[in-house]
Amino acid sequence: MSSEESDTKAVAPAPAPQSWWTTVGEYTLGKDAFGELSQMTKRQILFQVMNVALVVFSALMIWKGLMVVTGSESPIVVVLSGSMEPAFTRGDLLFLTNDKSDPIRVGEILVFKVRGRDIPIVHRVLKLHEDHNGNLKFLTKGDNNRVDDRGLYAQDQLWLHPDDVVGRARAFIPYVGIVTILMNDFPFLKFVLLGVLGLYMLLNRE
Amino acid sequence: MHSALTRGNAIFSLGFTCVALATFLCAVTTVFENPSPVVSVNIHNPFVRNQQQYHRWSQRFDRAYFTFDLNAGTCMPVTANVVASCTTVRLRFTGSQAVNQIIVWDKIMRRDIDDPRISLRDMKLKYPFYDDAHGLRGNNITLSLHWNVVPVAGLLPRNSEGHVTIKLDDQYA
Incomplete structure (x- = not known):
């Protein structure tokens, strides 16, 4: 946009100084934008703040709602390592569910947390035993790793249990x-x- | 008026919408696609031993050995929405626990790079077949083929086909 155009539209009688923000446009994050903020009434500012709060809380509600629906403590995770290549690469997005009534079986892709570590791991179940009381224990392995995950688990931990599971991969979006x-x-x-x-x-x- | 910022924003949101729509359409193409290849599995020379496991030298476990033949047609859908198919040979067995499952062999077949068919003869187990205690002798084991198609985007379905069941010896070899 040319500077003549903005001059004809300007409300303020004083000519705008020729600095970079005024020439780029009216709605850039420059002087005019802040000028707009100072022109707002108290009511308008309050309204704006509430708008921001609305967006933030809606996002929070959606996240919590997903947690309830899927039963997983974090229904969407990002793959952080290449240990499942070529299936999943770094930066892929996984949607998880954690339906307790549908038992975990071998071959499923799980996201789990190892005791004492916060970072969730995405790997496939390699070995599984369930006793007559329904107690489940299983061992995982990354498709791209040569050995199973016992080296990744906590000290003296040989098996994972359902409590360690964050969720089971159900859908996938790359990048x-x-x-x-x-x-x-x-x-x-x-x-x-x-x-x-x-x-x-x-x-x-x- | 349209500043650089609003224009950039419009272009970005249009582009983003297009990519999202394309991704969704791509994902839809594999939803109804379920390949059902012909699979034949065979087990040879099974025997059971009582062995130590590498992570617990003080204890002994039942360990079974066998080789297997596996022939399977392509288990990859023909749409473009496929990156790879993770094929696993799963073994279910009656052992010391109520449910016992292990993967004894697996292969990741990438689209357009690897042959989507499987033809194995006298294949040895890729992962050792240990029971959790001493429950293998005289019990049944069932071998079946499972696969898990990894799409470009979309659902992660799991399928299985073909199985064979045999009974292990009731003596240690």
């Missing part, structure tokens, strides 16, 4: 989770993204 991986690798990206989003939502009047 989407790479954003999460980038944000984990470079934490400042998280703040940049959050800041930009927050600012954009606060300053946008619609």
Whole structure:
């Protein structure tokens, strides 16, 4: 857009200074945008804040709702390692369910947490035993690993139990989770993204 | 007016919507696709031994050995929405516990790279076949083929076909 155009539209009588933000446009995150914020009434600012809160809480509700429906403590996970290649690569997104009434069987792809470690692991069940009381124990292995997971488990842990399971892989979308991986690798990206989003939502009047 | 930001935003959201739609359509193509290959399995020379397991040298477990033949047609759907098929040979057995299952052999077949058919003769077990205690002698074992198609995007179905059951010796070899 040319600067003449913005001049004719400008409400303020004083000519706008020729700095980069005014020439780019009215709605950039420059002076005009902040000017808009200062023109808002208290009621409008409050409304804007509530809008932001609405979005945040809706996201939270959807996440919690998914947890209830799927029975898994984290229904969507990002694959963090290449141990299941070529099936899953780093950055793929997995949808999990954890239906307790449908028993875990060999060959299923599980997401589990090893005692004492927070990072969930995605691997396939290799070996499984269930006793007459229904107590289940199983051993997992990554498709791309040469040996089973006993070396990954906690000290003296030979088997996994259903309590360790976060969920069972049911559906899959490639690459989407790479954003999460980038944000984990470079934490400042998280703040940049959050800041930009927050600012954009606060300053946008619609 | 349309600033660079609004235009960028519009292009991004249009592109994102298109990619999401394409992904969804791609995922739909394999939902109703269920290949059912002809599978034949055979077990040869089964015998049972009483052995130590590498992670617990102080204890002995039943360990069975056998070789198997496996012939199977292609178990990959023909749509484009397939990356690989993870084929596993699963063994169910009556052992020391109520439910006992292990994978004795597996292979990942990538689309357009590996041959989607399987033809194995006198194959040895890739993973050792241990019972959890001493429950193998004189009991049945059942071998079957299972596969798990990994799509480009979409559901992760699991299928199985073909099985053979034999009875193990009631003596240690």
